[in-house]
Amino acid sequence: MIFGLSLIPMIFLVALGLDFSAAAQKQVQLNTAADAAALSAVAPGAMTQTAAEAQTTATNIFMAQASLIPNLSYSTPTVTVTQNGTTRTVMVSYTAYSVNSFPNVFALFTKTAENTWTLSGSSTSTSTTSPNINFYLLLDNSPSMAIAATTAGINTMVANTSAQGGCAFACHESDPAADNLGNPNGEDNYTLAQNLGVVTRIQNMATATAQLMTTATDMMDANNATCPDGPGCYQMAIFTFNLQGNSGTNCKNTAIQVIYAPNCEASSNLGAAQTAAAGIDVLEVCKNSWLSCSNDNNDTDTDFETAMSAISSIMPSPGTGTAGSSPQDVLFLVTDGVDDEVNSSSCSQPLDSSTRCQQPFNTTWCTTVKNNGIRIAVLYTEYLPLPTNAWYNQWINPFEGSIGSNLQSCASPGLYKEVTTDDDIAAAMQTLFQIAVSSARLSQ
Numbered sequence: 527m528i529f530g531l532s533l534i535p536m537i538f539l540v541a542l543g544l545d546f547s548a549a550a551q552k553q554v555q556l557n558t559a560a561d562a563a564a565l566s567a568v569a570p571g572a573m574t575q576t577a578a579e580a581q582t583t584a585t586n587i588f589m590a591q592a593s594l595i596p597n598l599s600y601s602t603p604t605v606t607v608t609q610n611g612t613t614r615t616v617m618v619s620y621t622a623y624s625v626n627s628f629p630n631v632f633a634l635f636t637k638t639a640e641n642t643w644t645l646s647g648s649s650t651s652t653s654t655t656s657p658n659i660n661f662y663l664l665l666d667n668s669p670s671m672a673i674a675a676t677t678a679g680i681n682t683m684v685a686n687t688s689a690q691g692g693c694a695f696a697c698h699e700s701d702p703a704a705d706n707l708g709n710p711n712g713e714d715n716y717t718l719a720q721n722l723g724v725v726t727r728i729q730n731m732a733t734a735t736a737q738l739m740t741t742a743t744d745m746m747d748a749n750n751a752t753c754p755d756g757p758g759c760y761q762m763a764i765f766t767f768n769l770q771g772n773s774g775t776n777c778k779n780t781a782i783q784v785i786y787a788p789n790c791e792a793s794s795n796l797g798a799a800q801t802a803a804a805g806i807d808v809l810e811v812c813k814n815s816w817l818s819c820s821n822d823n824n825d826t827d828t829d830f831e832t833a834m835s836a837i838s839s840i841m842p843s844p845g846t847g848t849a850g851s852s853p854q855d856v857l858f859l860v861t862d863g864v865d866d867e868v869n870s871s872s873c874s875q876p877l878d879s880s881t882r883c884q885q886p887f888n889t890t891w892c893t894t895v896k897n898n899g900i901r902i903a904v905l906y907t908e909y910l911p912l913p914t915n916a917w918y919n920q921w922i923n924p925f926e927g928s929i930g931s932n933l934q935s936c937a938s939p940g941l942y943k944e945v946t947t948d949d950d951i952a953a954a955m956q957t958l959f960q961i962a963v964s965s966a967r968l969s970q
Contacts, residue, residue, distance in 0.1 A: 549624035549643035552595055559591035560603070560618045560649035567607060567616040568653035573757055576850040577607040577614070584618055592622070599623040599642060609848065614655075619648040656749045656758030657847025659854045659963065661742075664837055665731060666861035666907075667766040668828040669697040672716065672726045673910055676948050679724040680910075686722060687715065692914060696726045727907055727951070731860055734952035735764065741956045745963065757848065760963075763840075767833035829867040834891035844899045855900040856962050859936070860955070862909040863887055863929040864922065884921050886929050892936035903958045904937035906930055908946040 566572060566587045567580035575583070584605045592600050600622035608615045623642035673695050674680040684692035689708025696719030699705065702712055709718050719726060742760045749758025837857065845852030866884050867873075873883035892902055909929050912918040934942045941962055945954045 548597070549626075549645060552598055552622070552624045553645050553647065555595050556592065556598075556600075556620060556622055556645060557647050557649065559588050560620055560647060561651075562591060563588035563603065563605065563618045564616045564649040564651040567605070568614055568651045573614065573653060573655045573848075577609045580614070580616065581605045581607045584616060588618060588620065592620075597625040599625060609846075613652065615650065615652045617648060617650045619646075621646045655848065656751070656756075656963070657854050658754075658756040658759045659847055659856055660761050660763070660841075660844075661856050661858050661959075661962075662837060662841055663735065663738075663762060663764045663858045663860070664833060665735065665764065665766045666828065666859075667728055667731075668866065669695060670828070670862050670864060670866070670909065671728050671731070671907065672696045672698075672719075674719065675725050675727045675730045675951075679719075679726075680947065682722055682724050683715070683719060684914075686718065691916070694910070694912065696720075696724060727862075730951045731907070734955045737952045738762075738955050738959055741959060745960075756853075759853075761853070765833075765837060767828070767830075767836075828865055830861075830865050830887040831867075831891060834895065838891065838895055838898075841895075841898075841900055857895060857900055857902045858905075858955075858958070858962075859902060859933075860905045860907065860951075861887070861933070862907050863933045864909055886925055886932040887936065889932060889936045896938060901938040901941060901962065902936060903941040903962050904933050904943075905951070905954055905958055906933045906942070906944045907951065908944055910947055 563584040567584040572580050572583055584607075585603060588603045588605075592598065600620065603618050603620040606617045606619075608617075622645045624645055626641050626643060674683050680694040683694045683696065687693040687707070687709070689706070693715060696716045697714065698716045699707075699714040702709065702714040707713075707715065709715065713721075739762065742762065746753065746758055746760060751758035753759035754761075841855050841857065842852065844855035847854040863886060864884060865887055866882070869881055869883040873885060895902060906929070909922065909926060911923070911926060913923075930944055941958060943954045943958050945951050
């Protein structure tokens with residue numbers, strides 16, 4: 527009799543246990559479906575989709591897997607996709623009902639008429655992509671950048687220009703005799719430097735720029751980037767600024783000279799240019815004359831404000847660099863930091879009342895560019911102190927110590943580097959590039 531009486535609650539407990547176990551198993555399957563749905567929206571392929579498309583993908587994944595679970599009543603999950611710059615966060619929440627095999631037992635123990643067991647849960651996933659970035663390289667090819675790149679080169683130039691009082695600069699001139707340079711055969715200092723095998727900063731900058739293209743291409747390969755849509759695609763537009771020099775035989779008479787830019791033809795003095803299969807614009811020929819077009823006897827060649835104004839009008843409004851948005855923009859400035867321009871009301875270091883001004887760059891345009899959401903990377907190729915040169919002592923030395931800090935104020939946080947004589951410009955440019963790429967994920 528006792529066994530008979532106890533058998534009834536035992537049967538009820540077993541039935542309840544079976545329904546509970548079945549519901550628990552379905553909960554595990556639903557959690558797995560939610561995980562799969564959340565992950566599907568941040569998979570590499572999905573990161574190229576818009577947030578709405580990713581939401582649809584996650585919803586379909588959950589519904590497909592939930593449909594395979596027997597004795598389950600469920601509704602469309604709530605999928606929230608939050609895009610914060612290059613970081614995407616996806617949350618999938620669901621509510622479902624496990625249909626009980628013994629509904630009367632469940633009703634007895636819960637004191638309700640329900641014949642289902644309520645199930646709910648959620649899953650969250652996060653992923654950050656490598657953004658698409660457009661780099662605008664603004665390279666200073668004014669005569670002061672034609673200084674010998676090494677101490678040995680400087681000594682060689684000074685030793686071979688005694689008639690000039692010892693000059694470390696290898697500048698083009700259209701009429702060298704007009705300045706009584708005293709070089710063999712009446713040649714200018716640029717030709718003299720080439721004949722002496724002296725490498726200038728301009729040549730090093732050209733080599734470094736070409737190497738930067740390779741670095742960018744390798745980084746895109748590491749991103750498994752499918753260009754031009756990305757993520758992780760980079761494009762380069764390369765400009766030089768040398769106001770007077772850009773009117774030379776092989777140069778354009780503009781504030782900035784287009785060396786190579788996406789969807790633009792290369793300038794005639796560049797030589798061959800090609801687009802790599804990966805989608806980045808690459809310089810095939812990047813040397814000699816294209817970065818040293820200064821070929822005149824005039825000064826006031828370096829007008830930073832005019833160059834910045836010109837390139838600011840070229841750079842479009844940047845986006846986040848994610849799918850469905852424009853690329854991020856980075857202005858990459860390489861310069862020795864000294865304006866040499868026609869005198870104006872803004873000149874703090876006038877050489878005379880009407881014609882010439884040398885001073886640190888005015889950073890007003892830097893602020894304007896950064897306020898437009900464009901980051902600025904600055905590589906300062908140190909304006910080399912030349913204490914044996916009378917011109918340097920009179921006009922440059924008074925503000926030489928402030929050139930670096932002035933350029934640093936132009937740069938965006940973390941995107942400033944200095945190099946001096948004998949330093950590796952190529953390594954510095956690549957370091958800045960890598961910092962710009964890695965910090966892009968955090969800055970948007």
